[in-house]
Amino acid sequence: MKISVSFTLWLLLVSVSANESSECQHTYLQDIYAALREMTASLVQLKADMRFLQAQEQAAQLKTEVDKLKQQQLEQAAQLKTEVDKLKQDLKEQAAQLKTEVDKQKQQQLGESNIGPFRSDTPLIYKHVTTNIGNAYNPNTGVFTAPVRGAYNFEWWVGAFGDGSHASAAVLVKNSEKISLAYERQNQHFGTGSSGVTLLLEVGDVVFLRLVANSLVYDNANHHNTFSGFLLFTM
Known part of the structure; x- marks a missing residue:
């Protein structure tokens, strides 16, 4: 139990x-x-x-x-x-x-009045063209370009009119070379300066005039400033 x-x-x-x-x-x-x-x-x-x-x-x-x-x-x-x-x-x-x-x-554009002075040499453009046989001279640029190889004669005149502060001077340039200078200085009244040169040019050579820096030229309807050139003979 x-x-x-x-x-x-x-x-x-x-x-x-x-x-x-x-x-x-x-x-x-x-x-x-x-x-x-x-x-x-x-x-x-x-x-x-x-x-x-x-x-x-x-x-x-x-x-x-x-x-x-x-x-x-x-x-x-x-x-x-x-x-x-x-x-x-x-x-x-x-x-x-x-x-x-x-x-x-x-x-x-010569033929009107005084041209210049300018701060740098400046090409002169002769608008009054008397003779341009063969169109070797460009009246828009003032540049003569030789059409043939040969001897060329160039002459140029500058007009000066009573400016005692500035001379009248233009230099002939062949391509980029300065060749000869026409110069005149007048304190009063009128005067001219001229120069001439004969150059041997190759076909395509260029010839032109530059107004010298700080100079001026006087011109009017009588065309006191002239630029002329002609071929003497071919070579």
């Missing part, structure tokens, strides 16, 4: 221990599930925070790029304005230079 009671009590204890173990296991699983849920929620929040931070970083980077692009556009606009202003200035200077050249060309 004692053995039976003890066995029953042991079974009861085993049953109670099994129930307690099941309850503990259930509670443990609940805790694990709760912890997993918290971890999942934390991961979701962390991902959301990371996306937010990434979005902020991208926005800041984009703003930096936009600011950089704006700065580049401002610099390009400033550079373009500088280039446009420089181009305008160059165009103004070219227009002024062109006007000066036009005025100079007008003054160079």
Whole structure:
């Protein structure tokens, strides 16, 4: 009888221990599930925070790029304005230079009035052409071009009229070489200066007169300034 009671009590204890173990296991699983849920929620929040931070970083980077692009556009606009202003200035200077050249060309056309003075040697253009056999002389440029190889004679006269400040001087130029000078200086009244030379020219050589820098010549309808040349013989 004692053995039976003890066995029953042991079974009861085993049953109670099994129930307690099941309850503990259930509670443990609940805790694990709760912890997993918290971890999942934390991961979701962390991902959301990371996306937010990434979005902020991208926005800041984009703003930096936009600011950089704006700065580049401002610099390009400033550079373009500088280039446009420089181009305008160059165009103004070219227009002024062109006007000066036009005025100079007008003054160079002998037969009207005083020509010069100019700051540099300036070609003289003789518009009044008496004889131009073979058209070797160009009345638009004032240049004589040798049509054949040979010996040529050239003569030229300059008119001076009472300008004590400036002499009257014209130099004969062969291609780029200064050959000879006609010179006259008058403090008052009228005077002339002349010169002549014989040159050996090759086909295509050019000969013309230049008004010497800071000098002037006087001319009118009487054509005091002349330039003439002719072929002596071929060679």
